[in-house]
Amino acid sequence: MMAIPTIVLVAVAVFALIRFIPGDPAALMLGDMAQPDQIAAMRVELGLDRSMPQQFLIWPAMYCEAISAARSSMTRRCCRWSFRAFW
Secondary structure, eight states, X not given: OTXXXXXXXXXXXXXXXXXXXXXXXXXXXXXXXXXXXXXXXXXXXXXXXSOHHHHHHHHHHHHHHHHHHTBOTXXXXXHHXXXXXXX
């Protein structure tokens, strides 16, 4: 039973560390040449336009979705194809 509070505490700590890193994740993903409307669209897609509690609640679901889709966060392409092109 003590595992549940520990897991929640670790999740909150990891979420806080990720969110308080300086810089805008959407702008970093899109690069220096990104237009403001592209950055705004990426922020909506990532859920960064929501409040912190809402972001925390959708964060595990987005993480699981990213793993199941196996898509690169930089290229948005399926990782399978990236590995095939590399090898």
